[in-house]
Amino acid sequence: MMSRPTGDDRSTAKARPSVALIGSFRQHFAEVRRAAEVFAAAGFTVRTPPLVPLRDVDREFVRFETDPHLSLDHHIQDITFDKIFSSDFVYVVNPDGYLGRTTSYELGRILERGMAVYYAEPPKDLPIEIAEGTVLSADDLVACVLGEVLTAPARRPRVAALPTADIVILTIRDRELHVLLIKRGKDPFRGKSALPGGFVRPGESLEDTARRELEEETNLGGSLLMEQLHTFSEPERDPRGRIVTTAFLAIAPDLSDVRGASDAARADWVEVDESMWRDPARLAFDHGDILRRALERARVLLEHTTVAADFCPRRFTISDLRKVYEVIWGVTLNPQNFQRKVREVKGFVIPTHERRDGRQGRPAELFRRGPAEHLDPPMLRPRQRNSP
Amino acid sequence: MMSRPTGDDRSTAKARPSVALIGSFRQHFAEVRRAAEVFAAAGFTVRTPPLVPLRDVDREFVRFETDPHLSLDHHIQDITFDKIFSSDFVYVVNPDGYLGRTTSYELGRILERGMAVYYAEPPKDLPIEIAEGTVLSADDLVACVLGEVLTAPARRPRVAALPTADIVILTIRDRELHVLLIKRGKDPFRGKSALPGGFVRPGESLEDTARRELEEETNLGGSLLMEQLHTFSEPERDPRGRIVTTAFLAIAPDLSDVRGASDAARADWVEVDESMWRDPARLAFDHGDILRRALERARVLLEHTTVAADFCPRRFTISDLRKVYEVIWGVTLNPQNFQRKVREVKGFVIPTHERRDGRQGRPAELFRRGPAEHLDPPMLRPRQRNSP
DNA sequence: AGAATAGTGTCTATGAGACAGTATATG
DNA sequence: CATATACTGTCTCATAGACACTATTCT
DSSP states (O other), rough: OOOOOOOOOOHHHHHHHHHHEEEOOOHHEEEEHHHHHHHTTTEEEEEOOOOOOEEOTSSSOOOOOOOOOSSSHHHHHHHHHHHHTTTEEEEEEETTSSHHHHHHHHHHHHHHHHHHEEEEEOOOOOOOOOOOOOOEEEEEHHHHTTTTTOOOSSOOOOBBEEEEEEEEEEEEETHHHHHHHHOOOOSSSSTEEEEEEEETTTOOOHHHHHHHHHEEETTTTTGSSSEEEEEEETTTTTTTOOOOEEEEEEEOOSSOOOOOBBBOOOEEEEETTTTTHHSTSSSSTHHHHHHHHHHHHHHHHHHBSEEEEEEGGBOOOHHHHHHHHHHHHSSSHHHHHHHHHHHSSSTTTTEEEEEEEEESSOOOOEEEEESBBBSSSOOOOEEEEOOO | OBBOOOOOOOHHHSSOOEEEEEHHHHHHHHHHHHHHHHHHHTTTTTEESSSOEEETTSSOOEEEEOOSSSSSSHHHHHHHHHHHOOOOOOEETTTTTOOHHHHHHHHHHHHHHEEEEEEESSSSSSSSOOOOOBOHHHHHHHHHHTTTOSSSSSOOOOOEEEEEEEEEEEEEEEEEEEEEEEEEOSSSSTTTTEOOOOOTTTTOHHHHHHHHHHHHHSSEEEEEEEEEEEEOOOTTTTTTTTTTEEEEEEOOOOSOOOOOOOTTBEEEEEOOTHHHSTTTTSSTTTTTHHHHHHHHHHHHHHHBBBBGGGOOOOOOOOHHHHHHHHOOOOSOOOHHHHHHHHSSSTTTTEEEEEEESSSSSSOOEEEEOOOOOOOOOOOOOOOOOOOO
């Protein structure tokens, strides 16, 4: 839980400066190439444009001879953006001041990222703030970078993310712990099992999203307990881009039927199994980590709250309740002492004076859950005694 | 912690979706206004454009009658971006397909931010990937957001958010609990006290961001304990737009000096006081809620872990440690029993055989913290005895 | 000496765990 | 009847809390 920091240093060797050039390659290709040669001569890495001839000069979006023929414009543009975003700064070649629509679009993305941008001429007719000292020739810019007196960027780059909510819905079926998983119908991880979840929609909080997904997956989402667990934000956790997920834990009684498919994905109860987090490839994304954390949380919740009763049907016996503790804690408990402890806690279970029979042995009394939420003192989880 | 669903319908509780319209207002003002009226009629908040006449129709960058006369174009544009970025999604009104340069630039910034974007027509001649189901009429878009069934495929809007990390840094000074707060130098909440925090930057996880901020605010960020607490995502929690914050808890020993200002904001230790969360206006944003939750968490951590020692200087007495528990739990503890309990736990405190004197009374032995992280059995917090 | 703080020894009440024993069903 | 499960009563042992008592400093 509480993390102690590691002592890594992040001082790395300095690389050659890299630059990306943008501007209307169609209209000003000669100027662009000339500027690129100035940077290259100074030892800079010129990430884009490639120094090869143009193709399809009559279209708005120009291509180079090295570009693949069949790709869509936006695929080529994606590759260009990779080059631009991995550069140290951007130089806008606009000899007449004007920028085309594609360059305007690129500039929007570049500025939103907070990158350092320099201009050959003050851009005309675009509502952009031009910081002082950012309009200069390629030669001056080289001198400036080598002298390390860069004035841009104006803003620290911020990362935008798509927030999602994933839910670990636990239940007990056939005396074993089960979790609700869906089979993914789309890439990435198509065909893999994953936790149910989804993107936050307009006007929703993460809790709203989680409750909506719960409602979609189980038909009694509105009545289930739910708790926020943890937020997972590793930059590479989702191959689709920056997706930050907040995990929720929900606890369900034994539901025999799960509502039908949503989003062409089937939801199923799957027995919880240690390989789900031991083997990271068992579940999609980092859902193994999420599940492990959910289980740890459930164990603690059982100690301090009355949630165990939420795993049980409306009427349950003390044995049913004990089984919940045994399955989630992975222990066996003394039935006599468990009985005494549970019945002593005020408001945990309420006798109904009905009995359940049909099984072997003395019929057990049925209880329903009481109003108590917290266990004080907590249920003690058997632990290793201190050896004397 | 565990939330039982309340019986309220969330049709009322949910915030109204908000939309920003972009496009060439100069050429297609009538269409823009018509679309805006569709959204407004459905109860959506239309953040931009304002429904007032235009001015300076002959220039590339158009202005509205409500815009201030003397401002520079880019200042007006900044205000527009604030409105766009605080919307849930964007609708591009481009009846003929083409986008102007200003709209292209705006679109670049909007897409780089990961916002959900819809188009009236497929944009022509811009290298943008148009996801399936994002070209549709304003009426269809309204229906899609409201979750109604559509004949045409429509992609449900996903909300993009800026993730931030806020840190509650607790310490004990002069035998009182203190929290590190900054005075905000910018709007919103200029001049108000707030928790230190900041935006996630490229390549960072939330934990990286929190650790960096901690480092910036205290000069020993690298060595402090830190734990993720909770993620706050209410749509209206930040007036600047969709900002989802993850709160962290850090625990510091008594630092006499805090590193100087960063971002023109001074950081100061402030004594923790119940009014900070009782009165929501005391702290900026929802930082009162965050602080309350941090304090609850700190109380639990003291029970089950050895973090209390992290509040103390490198060498400390048992009394120092006891004071930590007393201050954070808000109780008085029996000194004798506390002493026995702490010294019995293996690896909590290690005697140094040095003594501290200079005060009244018998000099106390100095200890340093041991390797143990967890307390098992936990420190018991005095609680109300069951009345018989 | 007296006050103040540190630290030790010891008694007691509580409650968890072990387990014997009783109750009541099925086959 | 045996067997299985449900439930009760009682003993034991660990330990949290109370508190008397000793130790060592300052005023």
